[in-house]
Amino acid sequence: MDAQTLDYDFDEEGIGFGEPLTPEVDAPAGLSLGERGALTLVGLGALSLIVQWAGGPLAGTWVGFASSFGLMFVGGALTFWLASTGTSAGIRNDGTRFRSLFARGTAGWIAGILMTGFYVLLYWYPETLGHPTNGAEPTGLVRVVDPLARLMTNSPASQWFLYGVLYTGAIAVFGVRMLMKYRHNRYQQIRTLSVTFFQAVFAWFLPNLLLYFQKPYMEFNGVWPLKYDYLWPDKIGQLQEAGGLGIFLLFWAVVVALIATPVLTYLYGKRWYCSWVCGCGGLAETLGDPFRQLSSKSTGAWQLERVLIHAVLALVLLITAVVWSNHHFGYLGSWTEPLKQGYGFYIGAVFSGVVGVGFYPLLGNRVWCRFGCPQAAILGLIQRLFSRFRITTNGGQCISCGNCSTYCEMGIDVRAYAQRNENIVRSSCVGCGVCAAVCPRGVLRLENGPPGDRYENADKPLVALVQSLQSTEIHGYEPWKGCPSDSDPVRQSS
Amino acid sequence: MHVVILGNGVAGVSAALKLRELQPAWEITIVSGESKYHYSRPALMYIFMGHMRYQETKPFADSFWAQQRLELVRAWVTRIDTSEKKLELHGQAPLGYDQLLIATGSKSNKFGWPGQDLDGVQGLWSLQDLKLLYANAERARKAVIVGGGLIGIELAEMLHSRGIHVTFLVMESSYWNNILPDGESGMINREIRAHGIELRLETQLDHVVDDGTGRCRAVVTNHGDEIDCQIVGLTAGVSPNIAVLEGSDIEAGRGVLVDGNLRTSAPDVFAAGDCAEIRAKGDERNTIQQVWYTGKMQGEFAARGLAGKATGDYDSGIYFNSAKFLDLEYHTYGLVGRHIAGEENLYWEHPNGKHAVRIVYTDEGVIGLNTMGLRWRHEVCERWLRDRISVDEAVRRLEEPYFEPELYFRHEPFIRRAFSEALQQPTEGAL
């Protein structure tokens, strides 16, 4: 043994490796002219927004809206566009683990606190954002989107209208980022276009159109029990009173929840909703994409996830049952109100909003989807038990590098399956396809096929599920054993 | 029974896990000097590039080893004493064994170039090497990589990603064309250059220039060109790491010599993975397999031997492998580029130069497949090769191995047309 090797006492666990301290490159490779221009637009937009927020002159006019949010959205999209042009298409995660914002560093914490803070204001102190109280005119930030609100809903802007603009804008702008980042990957591109479309049209334009015609509000891509009140008696009553359109909406809500959900999940897995249609998923897959590596891959997190998400599902089912039986028999009177409000507050606002989005920079982009969403729980059960969807692994090609697990936003240890040549059939998998995209050896493929060949005992899914519940751990490596085939004599004899 | 496994790479760990399964009651110890826990060596580059943290390159959680009752010892073994059945450890008390598995992996080749031991000159195999690269990269604006193999291109990509200018010296007339046919190799040349890495073909290292302080300042090529650099990456292949055999009576050739059961010449000592050299039956050459999947296979196979449950001779089946050259994915199955007597090739390349398929065949059927920038299914490729389907049938069944992500453009119609045309003109079909 040479002396240099024996001297080696580096503590790879404790100190780790971190970012290489390479010297700054001389050439001004930094920002191109176009990028600087685009960023200037964002800056001008932000400036204009602040001036208007503070009560400056343009607030409440179209010019004001265009010079603030308009410039920021356009500038943001352009920045992402230009940042990618001139670079070659492919997986570019260089430096992801070094950047403070994306590695839970100081910048990450600041972003987390700001985003959480925004949600707190939005839910509980909307007046600070300028939300009008008692029929007054909107002020501050809310006033900036007022012209758009009047055009779209024929009424003054509220904090929720502002939220809708920001939310849809964020999906669109960061959608451009996704389109550019994955310009070599059609699955990612089409999926991104899909979530952007469903947010812009189903969750934003059409619901606001309903408001314009003073019909009950409904997001067309929202499904009970994620939108927990869509099948509660109050909402249904409201819809029934709203005439023919109301009946159609009611029909839509029931069909999506009770028919489309199981059928589409059987055919394509949970992904048809979670990473193609859902609004929460849409934000997670666009604005949240840079934070996906922060999801915990620990067994503890997996156990917590299984308990929490099913507890929330049980809770919403219970509350739905209680409100309906009370609706018919009335034995609880108005006592169900605190129940409904409590769920709305703790689960609807705190969990899905404040924690779910506010914690993107701290716990990853799918906290709500993974630990809380009752719709995800239902879809997950169907996916696990009765679905054609699975992720197939490509024979013995896995080198256990860990890219797939690192970039799985749902915290699935994809590698644990891939290195054993096993399919990945997990209830939490939202089918985002990023594990397959980042795999440097082309090992993973999202597929639909006969449900029975997805895993051992898949023809008896309940039995298999119970068996698998007895352990959350997957052990060891599995070397490639050659392709299975009936005509293979070696295989038959072993 | 106490089994000691020397080396916690993929071969050692595969063996330990299989042995635990076969012999639940035995005592199993893994000794390794490089790291406390097993990590994925092919993932080294991603740590440096910031795709993953070191912790994420570990295929198993730290708690896993205790659960499996696998004892981990972090130490460098300095000598194997086969008569006393013990390992001498650097700075620690010796460790006795009843059976031993040697799985010490590979080390980077150095060919005695003048200046190869200067500071700033290094290979890339271990975590030590990676740490050294961190130190060397701190002062580097330019790097020269010597040797155009798989690790060389990864090292080039790593340094390039940090804004270091990389000059890549390749001895062959085209990147890796000792292994790859011209089509694929040419694609990679273009890929390397498109990324802004300077590729110099038919160029070898002559010597490394000292800056006067024992550190490299430049390299001089066989053409007499001097290239300034602060890092020299030596990636001209690897060879079995058998330093630990010094002073023991275990027979070694290029690697640790083993029989078809992966037994060494010493009683109760096995070897597996990159370090093992399997003696050939008859007049063929001995086998040394230096890839990840064979490490897994050999490790598992050796565990059967250790457990007293060996079955037949080790056989790694039909060869396969994969790599990624910057953004170009590459998969290979069977015999490609081996110039087998009577072989013919069908090669299709997309006009954009980013996707390619090669089918190698003889009169007896298909013997090899290559894909670039296109994913095919291992299982199907292997079945085609094992069943030796005819080339016509392969062209007919082109859709079968499709493993591209959903919604991707399908290239098969174009590939089929190209191949059918080529097959109709048999003499020109061979590219």
Ligand SMILES: Cc1cc2nc3c(=O)[nH]c(=O)nc-3n(C[C@H](O)[C@H](O)[C@H](O)COP(=O)(O)OP(=O)(O)OC[C@H]3O[C@@H](n4cnc5c(N)ncnc54)[C@H](O)[C@@H]3O)c2cc1C
């Ligand atoms: C950068 C890089 C990329 C690669 N990419 C690929 C790829 O894409 N695909 C592929 O198939 N292969 C790849 N390889 C090769 C692959 O990593 C090896 O084939 C594989 O790791 C060999 O496994 P092993 O268990 O035989 O040896 P190793 O992984 O080398 O493990 C040997 C272990 O033995 C220990 N050891 C050695 N000597 C002593 C001693 N005296 N005392 C104590 N401990 C000792 C070391 O600590 C080391 O951990 C790559 C290699 C590198 C370096």
Ligand code: SF4
């Ligand atoms: S499946 Fe791909 S990304 Fe995941 S560990 Fe294996 S090689 Fe790496």
Ligand code: SF4
């Ligand atoms: S397993 Fe893959 S497809 Fe499923 S959620 Fe994780 S990264 Fe997305």
